[in-house]
Amino acid sequence: MSIAVAVPTGNIGKFLLPKLLESGKKITVLTRSPQKLDPTIRERVRIQQGALEDENFILEATKGTEALHWLNPGNKKAEDVHGWYRLYEKSVSNAVQKNKIEFVVNISTIIPEVVEAGVADGIVHVEEYLNETDANVAADYLLNKNWKGKKIHVLHGGEDLTFEAAVKSLSAAVGTTLKYNYISLENFYEDLVAKGYIPCAINIPHTSLTDPKTGKFLSKEDLKLSFRNAGVDTDSLPEKIICYCNGGVSATVVVTALGILGIENIPVYDGSWNEWGKDENRPKSRLI
Incomplete structure (x- = not known):
């Protein structure tokens, strides 16, 4: 053979x-x-x-x-x-x-x-x-x-491990005690939708701005269409725009897409929802 x-x-x-x-x-x-x-x-x-x-x-x-x-x-x-x-x-x-x-x-x-x-x-x-x-x-x-x-x-390894056993093995490998915290899908969903958003914010999924096959940004025409589908007319934007997300990272994709369309100097709220959501004195809109 x-x-x-x-x-x-x-x-x-x-x-x-x-x-x-x-x-x-x-x-x-x-x-x-x-x-x-x-x-x-x-x-x-x-x-x-x-x-x-x-x-x-x-x-x-x-x-x-x-x-x-x-x-x-x-x-x-x-x-x-x-x-x-x-x-x-x-x-x-x-x-x-x-x-x-x-x-x-x-x-x-x-x-x-x-x-x-x-x-x-x-x-x-x-x-x-x-x-x-x-x-x-x-x-x-x-x-x-x-x-x-x-x-x-x-293959998940030499044996089928529970999450607890996997965490124990990883802890030994990296020399640091790791913890495993299980969250059910139901609780995760409830926590996610209950977070809410900043009033007047418009949701633009960053994945709608790139080609899923190549990871590259869409053409200018398709970018305009994606913004329009989200309720944003890139030809008639308000004077002040601030982009944010959960932690200030994904928002940069939106900023870059706007830059491709010639709309520059758009700030990113670096604290984003992680900061805003924890402040009890700031207004919030809820999804549910």
């Missing part, structure tokens, strides 16, 4: 390859940078060097392959994230169909970036553990051919 592995030098690939090699199967690695492979691994695998988004490369490199381990590498600099991943979609689907690859294990994951984010840095410990767990599961599927059709295997 021959197995091809994409992204063999990643956090999952480096755990996966030794497990596959232990089985004695023929392993082919698809990589742009073979020099990054561990020397002890490099001499035991068949190396195919090229770009995973290159349809012709993937088609040739996976000929004779019975099972394929696939993982899409990210690209932080891509202007169109969806377009970037569609390149891989084309290359792998083309190879699987034309080379009649029977078994494909596709890894889908969210990888946290460690950027000195305080307590959030602890996520990397969980990610490293999940990566090794992913490798174990992937190896089982690649080596055992007793499955068919489409199967999704969701």
Whole structure:
């Protein structure tokens, strides 16, 4: 049985390859940078060097392959994230169909970036553990051919944890005591709608100003339409406008959209509802 592995030098690939090699199967690695492979691994695998988004490369490199381990590498600099991943979609689907690859294990994951984010840095410990767990599961599927059709295997870790157990594990990883506070959906909804808003405020969802596929702002005409649908005529605005939200962040999206339309110098109330809502002396309108 021959197995091809994409992204063999990643956090999952480096755990996966030794497990596959232990089985004695023929392993082919698809990589742009073979020099990054561990020397002890490099001499035991068949190396195919090229770009995973290159349809012709993937088609040739996976000929004779019975099972394929696939993982899409990210690209932080891509202007169109969806377009970037569609390149891989084309290359792998083309190879699987034309080379009649029977078994494909596709890894889908969210990888946290460690950027000195305080307590959030602890996520990397969980990610490293999940990566090794992913490798174990992937190896089982690649080596055992007793499955068919489409199967999704969701991994939350080495075991199914309660929220309390997960918080305990995370606390140990980051060296800080974390707390878990459960709020039912009903209570969350009641709390949300009871918060209210500043009198005379108009709600403009920031998500209505951007393209959900690309994350980019809409065209000027579509921006005007979104504002108009919210009850705001951008061609006839009042003299004084202040944007706010819950914490002073999402409001900047509205300010930026107005700037695209040539409406500048719009202030953001940085305290926003977090400050206004706590002041008993300030007027408030309620949703219910």
